[in-house]
Amino acid sequence: MEHYFNSTDPACKSPLGAVKAGEAVTFTLRVDPRQDHAVPRLVIAQDGRPAVHHEMQPAGTGADGMSAYTFTLHPEQAGLYFYHFDLYWDFRKLYRGPLGEAVMSWTEGRSYQLTVYETDFTTPEAFRGSVIYQIFPDRFYESKPHTSLPFADRVYRTNKQGEPYFWPTEQGGDLNMDYFGGDFAGIQEKLPYLADLGVGWIYLNPIFEAHSNHRYNTADYLKADPLLGTNEEFSALCAQAQKYDIRIILDGVFSHTGADSIYFNKEGRYGWGGAYHDPESPYRSWYDFSDEYPCGYRSWWGFDTLPEVNENDPAYRRFICGRGGVIDTWLSLGASGFRLDVADELPDSFIEEIRRAVKAHGQDKLLIGEVWEDATNKIAYDQRRTYLLGRGLDSVMNYPFRSAALDFAAGVDTKQVADGILSICENYPKPALDCLMNFMSTHDTERALTALADEPSEGRSRYWQSGRRLDYPQYEHGIRLLLLAYAMIFTLPGVPSIYYGDEIGMQGYRDPFNRAYYNWNSTEKRLRPVFRQLAELRRDCDAFLDGDFRLTGAQGDILQYQRRGKTQTAEIVLNRGPRPHVVTALDQAVEVNPFGFTILTRDN
Numbered sequence: 001m002e003h004y005f006n007s008t009d010p011a012c013k014s015p016l017g018a019v020k021a022g023e024a025v026t027f028t029l030r031v032d033p034r035q036d037h038a039v040p041r042l043v044i045a046q047d048g049r050p051a052v053h054h055e056m057q058p059a060g061t062g063a064d065g066m067s068a069y070t071f072t073l074h075p076e077q078a079g080l081y082f083y084h085f086d087l088y089w090d091f092r093k094l095y096r097g098p099l100g101e102a103v104m105s106w107t108e109g110r111s112y113q114l115t116v117y118e119t120d121f122t123t124p125e126a127f128r129g130s131v132i133y134q135i136f137p138d139r140f141y142e143s144k145p146h147t148s149l150p151f152a153d154r155v156y157r158t159n160k161q162g163e164p165y166f167w168p169t170e171q172g173g174d175l176n177m178d179y180f181g182g183d184f185a186g187i188q189e190k191l192p193y194l195a196d197l198g199v200g201w202i203y204l205n206p207i208f209e210a211h212s213n214h215r216y217n218t219a220d221y222l223k224a225d226p227l228l229g230t231n232e233e234f235s236a237l238c239a240q241a242q243k244y245d246i247r248i249i250l251d252g253v254f255s256h257t258g259a260d261s262i263y264f265n266k267e268g269r270y271g272w273g274g275a276y277h278d279p280e281s282p283y284r285s286w287y288d289f290s291d292e293y294p295c296g297y298r299s300w301w302g303f304d305t306l307p308e309v310n311e312n313d314p315a316y317r318r319f320i321c322g323r324g325g326v327i328d329t330w331l332s333l334g335a336s337g338f339r340l341d342v343a344d345e346l347p348d349s350f351i352e353e354i355r356r357a358v359k360a361h362g363q364d365k366l367l368i369g370e371v372w373e374d375a376t377n378k379i380a381y382d383q384r385r386t387y388l389l390g391r392g393l394d395s396v397m398n399y400p401f402r403s404a405a406l407d408f409a410a411g412v413d414t415k416q417v418a419d420g421i422l423s424i425c426e427n428y429p430k431p432a433l434d435c436l437m438n439f440m441s442t443h444d445t446e447r448a449l450t451a452l453a454d455e456p457s458e459g460r461s462r463y464w465q466s467g468r469r470l471d472y473p474q475y476e477h478g479i480r481l482l483l484l485a486y487a488m489i490f491t492l493p494g495v496p497s498i499y500y501g502d503e504i505g506m507q508g509y510r511d512p513f514n515r516a517y518y519n520w521n522s523t524e525k526r527l528r529p530v531f532r533q534l535a536e537l538r539r540d541c542d543a544f545l546d547g548d549f550r551l552t553g554a555q556g557d558i559l560q561y562q563r564r565g566k567t568q569t570a571e572i573v574l575n576r577g578p579r580p581h582v583v584t585a586l587d588q589a590v591e592v593n594p595f596g597f598t599i600l601t602r603d604n
Helices: 184-189 191-197 231-243 314-321 326-332 348-359 399-410 414-427 448-453 472-491 527-540
Strands: 025-031 041-046 052-055 057-061 067-073 079-086 093-096 102-105 112-117 132-135 201-204 208-210 218-224 247-252 337-340 366-369 437-439 495-499 548-555 558-564 568-575 581-585 588-592 596-603
Touching: 041 067, 052 067, 112 414, 132 437, 184 191, 184 231, 191 527, 218 231, 218 326, 231 247, 247 326, 247 366, 314 326, 314 348, 326 337, 326 348, 337 348, 348 366, 399 414, 399 437, 399 448, 399 472, 414 548, 414 558, 437 472, 448 472, 472 495, 472 527, 472 558, 472 568, 472 596, 495 527, 558 581, 568 581, 568 588, 588 596
Parallel strands: 132 201, 132 495, 201 247, 247 337, 337 366, 437 495
Antiparallel strands: 025 067, 041 052, 041 079, 057 067, 079 093, 079 112, 093 102, 208 218, 548 558, 558 568, 568 596, 581 588
């Protein structure tokens, strides 16, 4: 072996992962002295700045005969740093390879990333080690039949097991206008069910008054949608949830409003006024009007029903973040935080202002962002995003871990799956890593069972997706894969999130088929006990609270890793194959069932 460095090995990089600003980071590189080389250099560049070459210092010879070189860095500023090693001989350089192992190159390669975050970055301790349950409010539980609807253009669905309407197009029919009647009182009635499942936090999709069943086209930020209930009934829900030690976070949709809203009022539903009709409207400065836009104003992704707001407008920011504003109002009513819709489309400075408004109600209040990629190095609108360095979000929705779980179940090379997990664990600040929202399904994705056991839906129309159900062999195999995938996201760093209905094997492709009414008559009883046991394990074993992550095996059908906490260690073995495997975990031989998993724990 000519060289050795692995960013996931504490003998090579200490401490592992991201570090606080000013914290010392020691890099140790081992080189075979029999190979020609000069004194190697650590080549590191702060994001957007020229690289600096640091000559590494000799550190003796190891038992393996390799010459060690070391360098200690003290990065003072929060941000991203990218590094590689230059052997200063024959143009040889070392870049990041699979699983953090260095690979030699005579050309450019993939740099290692060092994330440096603010020294005072903290996240809510109550969130770590818990379980989230995501509810699409209209589709969870209706407390009583709604004999009348608050607006005449809504369609009421009495058949709760009927498929959500999807025809004929985005511009016609009843798409997003059919309502099943889920409400605050219904959620409150089911709190014992959620507590029994081990849920500690509920994430609600938008609850503000809006004129579609998904409510992402806000009509009134300060008022609950009347079909769900009143603001006072929401407050009562939060108070009752607290009795079960459950907290509730809301969906903050702050990049756009509805055209049919008291602010824009294009349809005239709210009488005279609104930014669309009145140039003197107090909301006019929120929006950008120009003939350069096809509809006369800037809209979200070209949908004229969703006018974009100018998040840098002082009046808009005061409305969202100021005293008596949106955040203040709902946290005062009992909410425990927000999930920010399309966080990539909000300026970092706005997210930082939102954070201050949220944390003004207590450091235990949570701020999660919707980001689909690695949130530490995301570039959006030509800007490197800084929202995960300690001044913005607490954490993000963890799409990369969902992809890893789906890939593992689908037979993708296990080392590739493991590398994706390790990359997130390396790049994310520890406070954010421990608060990642890990999920298998959401309102924006196929339901996990469908994604695991049915055909891909990419490029398929809603007519193709409509009515599709797994046959019996597909369903039975899918249930096993679903348990395997959920075991993975329950035990990786972060907080597992159950999308309502996944625990009873609900199926469905993308919107609106993934948003059906919860089947309270389901006879699927196999999933909930396992989810409950996994939730109990998270509460009882501190390895899952904020324990370190260490990969111990990634070969063939087996993925194996450890979580080490302050007092306990857990080792998780996942087997995606059709045959049992015997492996060594926590110094003992264990057999792992086909398409199964084993979790061992011990005191440190």
